[in-house]
Amino acid sequence: MNVKYYLSSLLVLSMCWSCSNISDSAKGVETSYFPIKEFVEAKIPVIEGKTLRKEININGKNETTTDIPNAEEWLKELDFFLQADINKAVLANAYETERSEKFLIHELKEGEKGKVKKLVIQYLNGEVKQISFNALTENPFYSSKTRGVLVLHSETREIDQYTIENIQEVVFSKPNKLVISATVH
Template identity: 60%
Template sequence: MLLVLLFSWSCTGNNGAGGNAETDFFPLKEFMEVQAEKITGMTLFKEVKVNGEKESNTFVPEYEGWLKELEFFIQADINRPALAQAYETQRSERFLIHELKEGEKGKIKKIIVEYLKGEVKQISFQSKTENPFYTSQTRGVVGIHGVTKLIDNFAIETVQEVIFSKPNKIVISAHLRN
C-alpha cells in the first residue's frame, strides 16, 4: 500500500519545467539530500498505520533508502521556474513561510520552516491534489535535533478519497537513533 502511495505521489509531482529562474524558496530537496547523506548509518524506527492497522519496523537505511524514506519532503520542494511567482513568502526571525497564492495552481499549499537561533528546527508542508474523482491531502513534518542539526524524527499523514470508496488514511511516524 505504501508503495502505491509513493508511486501515486511521484506521478503527480514534477511538472517537467526547465530553466534557471531563481526563487527565494527554501531548498527543501537539497536540504533533504544533504540530511540523507549525514544520517546514513543511523537506525530508523518507523511505524505505519493504514486505516488503523499498525506495522512497525526498525532498520538502517543506506543513502538511497533514506531518499525513499524522505520522498514526501523531497517532492514537496517548490523550487521550479513554473512556480516562481505562485507563492507568497513571509519571513521573520523564527519562521519562513511559503503559501500558495489564491488562484494559483500547485499541489503544495504551504511550507513552514521554523528556526531556532538561526538554525532549522522543523519543516512542515501541506499538500492537496483533487479532481472530480479523487482527493488526496498530505501533511508532513520533520524535526531537526538542536545539537546534532540532523533529522531527529518525521511524520506524514495522508488521506486519500476516491469517489464511491471509503477514504484511506495513512500515518507514518518515525524517529532516528545512532
C-alpha cells in the same frame, strides 16, 4: 597596490557570481523559496547508517519496523519532503512569503495552481529546527491530502524524527488514511 588587488578580486568574484546566475537560469529553476529538496538531500549522508524506527498506521492497523537504510533507501523514505519542493520555474511567483526571526512561510496565492499549499520552516537560533508542509492533489474523481513534519535535533542539526499523514479519497470508495511516525537513532 592593495586597491588594485581588491578591485581585481571583486571583479573576479562578480564574474564568477554572474556566471553561476547564468547557469541557474539556464536550468530554468527559480530558487527564491526555501530549497527543501537540497536541504533534505544534504542531510542524508549524515544519517546514513543510523537506525530508523517507524510506526505505520494504515486505516487503523498498526505496524512497527526498524531498519538501517542506505542513502538510496533514505531518499525513498523522505520522498514526501523531496516532492514538497516548490523551487520550480512554473511556481516562481505562485507563493507569498512571510519572514520573521523564527519562521519562513511560503503559502500558495489564491488562484495559483500548486500541490504544496503551505511550506513552513521554523528556526531556532538561526538554524532550521522544523520543516512542515501541507499538500493537496484533487480532481473530480480523486483527492489526496498530505501533511509532513520533519524535526531536526536541536544540538546535532541532524534529522531526528518525521511524520507523514496522508488521506486519499477515491469516488465510490472509503477514504484511506496513512500515518507514518518515524524516529532516527
